Amino acid sequence: MSLTSRIKNNKEFRDVISTIAPLKEDYTTLSGKPPFSKEYTCLVESNLPHAGDSSLVGMAFDYLARFRIGQVINNTDAGKCLTALKGxxxxxxxxANFNLVDEYFAPLRTAVYNFIKNNQELTDDIILVALRLGKLEQFFRMRVPKSFDKNEFLTIQRSEMLIPDLKELMAVFEEKFISSGIINKKNEVVFNPNFGISSFLVDGADADVIVDGVLYDFKTTGNFKYxxxxxxxxxxxxxxxxFLREIENDKHLIMCSLNYSEISFNNVRLYKARFGEFECFNFDVVNEELLLNDAVISLAKYFESNPGRLNNIVFVDPLIDEEGYRDAIQLIANKNKTPQ
Structure with a gap:
């Protein structure tokens, strides 16, 4: 159960997150328009007839946006740690075909590397690569039916509709995200950031990109509403x-074993790709003491009873101190909450 699945299906977890979640009126926009409003202009209409197509376009856009950012800052890390590889x-x-990484995935990875390193144009070919990566990510996140046909699944259906849609979305991205100056060669960028043991505890949580301490989440929905x-x-x-920052106070824990890149951010932004709009919130407005003494403590109490894959952590890396993590979680859970 990933972060999004846990939010959807677990009321106790959702209630903890809700204590700090901003409401509609808490957001601002970079354009100055009211957030989530009819004042938005739809720049790329959503005309995809199948829900699966919309999901695939969303995943493919995430990849293309990261690859384009990688071009600007000349960093091929944009093509690493792809969820598609898990798929x-x-x-x-x-x-039971263990040659697929070499036969199918390796050419996709090479195409991505060449696109970034050689500053190639956005062509139908690289868009098709992103769609194939998105298809693999879909496979990673789906329950596989018994009557599964590999070749049928890996075929990109209706590409004649998907490719033009992605071209238009990337044209807007170029104007609003790249040409606007949000991305430049001096940016500090973390691609596909994860949150170490915290991600492990919820069976997976990784964001799209962090740029200079701002977390961006890309959305290709045609719905402007909150x-x-x-x-x-x-x-x-x-x-x-x-929560990870709190756990890090126990210095003997081996954070790097969980492929964690140390990151810090207080600002978050939704980028609505079909509108070219940014919806922004700064967590600095959340009371710091309340956050650490209440929400983080409540999260620790939740993880005490719902440790996710923590029981299997030794299989990820035998050097990881499972008991140390359990002790750190328990220590946080036993802290006193802020008096009401």
Whole structure:
């Protein structure tokens, strides 16, 4: 159960996140328009007839946006740690074909590297690569039916509709995200950031990108209205990162073993790709003492009873101190809450 699934399906966890989640009126926009309002102009209409297509376009756009940012800052890390690779490994197990990484995934990875390193143009070919990566990510996140056909699944259906849609979305991204100066060669960027043990505790949580201490989450929905799920997701990222900071006080724990890049952010932004709008919130307005003494403590209490994959952490790396993490979580859970 990933972060988004846990928010959707677990009331106790959702209630903890809700204590710090911003409401509609708490957001601002970079354009100055009222957030989540009819004043937005739809720049790329959503005309995809199938829900699966919309999901695939969303994932492919995430990849293309990261790759374009990688071009600007000349950093091929944008093509690393792709969730699609987890889908590829899952597909190998499902099909018992352990050559798929070399046969199918390696050419995609090479195309991404060349696109970034050689500052190539956005062509149909690289968009198709992003769609294939998105398809693999879909596979990682889905329950695989018994009647599964690998070749049928990996075929990109209706590409004649998906590719033009992604081209338009990337044209808007170029104007609003790149040409506007949000991204430049001096930016400090973390691609696909995760939150170490906190991500592990919720069976997976990784964001799109962090630029100079601002976390951006890309959305390709055609709906401009406020969605509490999006706000809870952003708040979940923030709280998981703050929870990790508390755990880090126990210095003997080996954080690097969980592929964690130390990051810090207080600002979060939803980028609505079809509107070119940014919806922004700064967690500095959340009472610091309340956050650390209440929300983080409540999260620790939740993790005491719901440790996610913590029981299997030794299989990830035998050097990781499972008991040390348990002790750190218990220590946080036993702190006194802020008096009401």
């Amino acid at each position: 590829m490994r899952k597909l190998q197990i499902k099909t 969605d509490s799920k999006d706000s809870l997701q952003l708040s979940g990222y923030f709280l998981l990162n703050r």
